[in-house]
Each structure stands twice: as structure tokens, then as C-alpha cells.
Amino acid sequence: MKENQHLVHHDATTKTRHGQPSTSPTSIVFNAQPFGGGPGATLTAVMPYLRSRLKSLGPIALHYVGSSLTMDFQKLTETKWDGIHNVDLYTNPEIGKRKLVSLLQHLKPQLVVTAMDELVAAAAQAAGIPVVIIDLLLWFWPSISPNWRQAELVIAAEFYGVQERIISENLNNVATVPPLGPPARTTQDPSADVLLNFGGMINPLMPKQEYIAYSHLIYSAARRAIELRNAALPESQHAKLIVLVASFDVAQGIDPKDPEAARMVLPDEALKLMASSELTFCTAGLGNLYAAGAVANAVLLLPPLHEGHAIQTHLIQKAGVPVDAIEWHELTGRAPIDYYRDSLQVMDNVSKAQSEVIDSPQAQTALVGRMLAAMLRSASAGVSAEDPPLRTLIKEFGQDNGDAMAVQIMDVLEKVR
Template sequence: MADTQEPRAPGAGRPATAGPRLLLNAEPFGFGPAAAVALLAAELAPDCGRIAYIGEGHTLDLQSRPPYHAIHDTTGLTEDERLARLRKLAPRYDLFVTAMDSGMAALARRAGMELAIYDALTWYWPALPAVAYEAAPYIAQDFFGVRERVAADAALRERAVVVPPVIPPGRDWTAGRHVLVNLGGLDNPLWRPDDAVAYARLMLAAVRAGLPAGRPVIAVTNRGIAAALADPAVGTYDHGTMLELMSTAAYACMTSGLGNIYDAATTGVPTLWLPGANDSHTRQVLLLSEHGYCDARLDWEDIGLPVDHTAPPAAVMREISGAVRRLAGEQRLRERLAEELAGLTAGLGGTPGKARALTDRFGHGGMRPAAAAILRQVERNTENP
């Protein structure tokens, strides 16, 4: 996507429009941050004089104009080039808002920008990045252990706002004929793009192998992986369409990013969680299972390819990459994967998924209080420059 240019208004290059001016961003790791910031943008836009996006790679798949006035593509830029771009943009904006991209957040601070951070994984980080303590607000999406972590950290507690999941209210699940295969969240810098494509191809083939004849499959992933698969059943969809596909599926087989988990909660779709594609996936599914919110899950060890998900992220991704390559190279393992998937999904579809109850525990509609916290901070900064 080409970088779009913003009009300059008289006086220090500031736009003449009234209202808060926000520059949004999302971490290029998985699909969750990009999806969350797109929802935040839609919520914030009516109250903003200017709202723009800056980011790279597959995060651009879910960003569009409107609600953005401009989109700045930083794909392939060096750190110095990204810093220069932020310094050029900084005078035009009141706040830099990122979904979990601590690297870009640190560059935004170096560029002199005030900072807000939305974090879906407060429950997970062994240690929060230092830049989290420079954000006001630090917006933590609720999940197991989030409120306890915030309460125990005095420095974080001063600037933190805990919000419900960034999902709309629950809808009725009306089981249709199609099986949804949601392969969101595969792209991340800790493994090779061709390993992500191989994972998608292998999981889609295994789901199909276990389906009755004539049962249609609709598969979802980002644009790059969809293009590599070149499969007419595979596409990239906006969040509203995704929720419709989930709520009308017979059942779903999905990667277990927290965004997918909460989408399963709001749609009620019965779900089998696929083997982890990064270090947080399996930990999240284990939490679901421990608390009774999991319909079915398949781990790498279930097909004879154990992965140590307690290892550091880079080590976990090396093991997952190795598992994907072995799976691709051994027909016996692919047959075992298909058999396990068929067995685990045979009982799905009769009743709404157990993840539905997560909305009772953690709520929904988190984009509204998140947006309100961001707008309040801009107002405070304006009153106390």
C-alpha cells in the first residue's frame, strides 16, 4: 500500500480541523493488534478532528479510509527512517496510540509524542516493556490475572485502565452448513513467512480431510497468506464479516489468539483450537480449558510433535517451525493430524461454544471505555500543556 499524504494547514503544519488528532499503530505480530486498532479507530473517529494510521506489513490489511484520513506505510523502513517519519508527523498529532507495538511506541516518544498503549496481553508478559510506564493511558484488556497484575504494580496502576474485551455484544449462534477455518495471527517476525504459509496449508488440508462430502469450508487469513495459498475458499475479511461467518458456522477450527478467543465468545461458535502458532497460543487455550471455557483443543504433542511452550518466544517459534516442517514432510503425521481433528470435531455443533461464557466473566464493548480513556487524556494534555 502506498503511503498517503496528509494536507498541511497554516501554522506549524497542523491540520485546521477541530477535535483530537490521533496517530494509530499496531504491532505486526499476529492479527489481533491490527484488528483491535481498527475497532478503536472506528470508535474514535466521530470525536476526532484527524485520525491516521502508521504501520507495516499485514497490519495494513484491516485499516481503511475511512475512518482514517491518512495511512502511512512503513513496510521495509529502517528504524532511523521510521523515527524520521514520526518526527515529521509529530506536530500534527496530539497522541500516538499503539496496539502493543512497544518498538514504535519508543520511537514515538523519541519523536516527542505523547503516548497511549492498548495491550491485549497484560496477563502474559513476563515483564512489561519499559515504555508501558510512559503511556497515559495504558489500556489493559481484561483476561485471567489482568486486574491482579495491575493492582500489584503501583507504577502501572497510576496510568492503567482495565477494559472489557474489544468485542461487540454477543449475538445468537445459528449453525449453518459451513465450517470456518480461521487462520488469523500467523504472521510474526520470529519465523519464516513460508512456515506460516505451510502451517495454514497443512491445517486447512487436515480439516478438509475429516469432513463429510459436500460440507463447505470457508477459510480466513491475511492477504499475503491467502495469496500464497491461491485457494478459492480462502479470503481476508473485515471484522464485521468475520463475526457473521463465525455466528453462522456449524463449528470453527481456529488459531488461538486472544482476538479469536473473544470473537468465539461473542458469536457462540463451537470451536476446536488448533496447535499453537506462537508462544502465547497454547498458554491461552490451557487457561480456557482450566476454567471450563474450551470445547476442544489440539496440541502439537497430540500428533507426536511436542513443543515446549514455556521456553522463550524465539525458542518456541523454532520448535513450532520444526514441527511444521516435519508435518509437511511426513505423511504419517499428516494422517494423524487429520484423524485427531476429525475425532475432536465430531461432537461439535450441537450447542453453543463454551467460550460464550467468557463474556459473562469479562464483559464486552471494551472499545468504548478504551476510546473514552484516550479522549480524556487528550483533554487533560490540552488543559495542562
């Protein structure tokens, strides 16, 4: 097949598909904000359902634009985009914006669909291209961006506070859908294994060394805790530690002595491991919370990396869900972090707390102790007739496989064509 020179120029990693018509198809550009794993995973879930529905509209090319871990995720999955373009609007915003505008001028998309990236939405709207925004955090933003109000449609995933936000902000261009996730199921006889699922931790506002240091700290504590767990229990109950990440950087940096310590897997395999494990340690990203609510057994939430993790946990607890979660002040002995301050200030306070734990054998012992206690509780609990506490999220908001978002995107596309 002849090489597509434009895709090469834009650092594309996927060439156009075999069998594509010689006439130029209608283009749709997709993008995911490179904050955590949820935005990229959302598009990966939605795209197959959208592709199926788009067949009725004739030839349409779906292009993915992104950077950082969102690119890692697209390369890992088996999702077949018609083009994948590496455009980074965060390392150098001006250069990234020029590159994006050039790409949009070339592709001439009829629609841009972004998972929460305000920079991409703004560039597309300035170019006169209709925009759909998928928002997993409508309840969260300190203020609603003008780009959200100018969008053709905002597709908001349900969570505590979403309906109230729509009403208070008088948003008339929002459609709500159930959060993405697998059908709820219970494993009757889980293994004794412990799953450490970091999910997507990466944030362009956070230096790489911060989240690698975080993963190494948590991983080291989990390894020590599982050694103590196995020493305290009969050999028949010994467990393995399974570590999952959503970033090549974290996979390579989590344990310099063991490059195989952590692995990246497709979402379906991560769900199987979560369902079959006796206990799951995970960050409190919404994707992790909904997945854990659907399939996990016992769960311990790791210390927050940013305000989103903490506030999501607080909202769940405020709703009466008894979730077990580690907070930094438990380890440092200092006053609790105020997670409702400016994002950069919160991350600075988290960084200070993390550094203190890394430098303090006493704090690390406290972290190991929290993990060990959760392991021993899950080992002694056995099979419970009651649903895990986080299952409340599924009962409250439901879950969707991606088709509900695909339907909303189709409705907009049919209007703007």
C-alpha cells in the same frame, strides 16, 4: 482534489478527506504492532467511536502508521483515516525509526496511540509526544517495558491475570476495559458448513514461509477431513469448507492451485460466518477466542503458532473452560513443547514440529483425524440448549464495541491539549 505531497512521500494510501478545513487540524497518530491481527483490528473497532467523540474538540486529523498485515487490514476495511502511512520498524529498525521521527516532526501530533508497539512508543516518547498504549496482553509480558510505565495511560483489555499483574507490578497508569467483541448471541439453526478462520498469524519474528506453510498444512488437512465427513453422512448433511485469512500473503499462498481458496473479509462478515457455521476451526489468538466465545457454535483450536496461542489456551483450560484444542505433540508423538521459554526458542520448536508434521504422512493423518472427529461430533450434536463453552469468556469479562477505549483516549487527549 490536490494531492497531499507529504502523504505520497510517506507511501500513504489514503489522501486527506474531502471538506477538511484549510487550517491545519490537530493530529493524532495511531499505530498497531504487526504481530497477529488483533492490534490492527482493535484500532479499526475503536476509531469510529473516537471520531464521533472528537467532534466536540474541533478539527482533528487521525493518521494511521503501520506495516505488514496491519496495513493490509486497514486497506481492507472501510475505516476512513485522514492519512495512512507505511512505516516499517521491523524489517530495518534504524531506517524505520528515522522515517517515523520525520513523520512525527511533520504531523506534530498531540498524542500517539499505539496498540502494543514498543518501538513506536519509544520513538514518540523520545520526541516528547504523549503516548497512550492499548494493551491486549498485559498479563503476558515477561517484564513490563519502561515505555509502558512512561505512558500517559495504558488501556488494558481484561483477561485472566490482568488484575493480578497490575497489582504485582504496582502499575498506577493502567485503566482496564472489557475485551473487544460482538454481543453474545446463539444461532438456533446453524448451517452444516465448517469455517476455517486463520485470523492474523503474521509475526515479524517469523519467516513468511513458516506461516504460509502452516496455513497450507492446516487447509489441506481440513479439506481432506471434510471430504471424509461428507462421505460418511447423508447428502442432506454435507458441508462446505469456508476459509478466512487476514493477510494477502496467506490468501495468495494457502493453495497455489486455487487462488480463490481463501478470502479476506470485513470483521462483521467473519462474525456472521462464524455464527452461522456448525463448526469453527481457528487459531487461538485472543480476537478469535472472544469472537468465538460470543457467536460460534462448536470450536476446535488449531495447533499454536507461538507461545501466545498456547498460553492463552492453557489459561482458559486452567479456568475450567472445556475447550477442544490440538497440540503439536499429539501429531508428532514427541514431548510437549514448553511454551514458557524464550519467544524465539518457542517459535523454533514450533517450526521443528510443523516441519515434522509436513514430512510425516502419519502425523498428517492424525491431524485429519482430529478435524474429522470434531466435524462428526458437531454434525451429530444438533442444537444444544447450553451455551458453547467459550461463552464463559464473555460472562467473565464482558465485551465492548470500542467505545470504552475511545472514552479513555478522549480523557487523555483533553488533559494534554
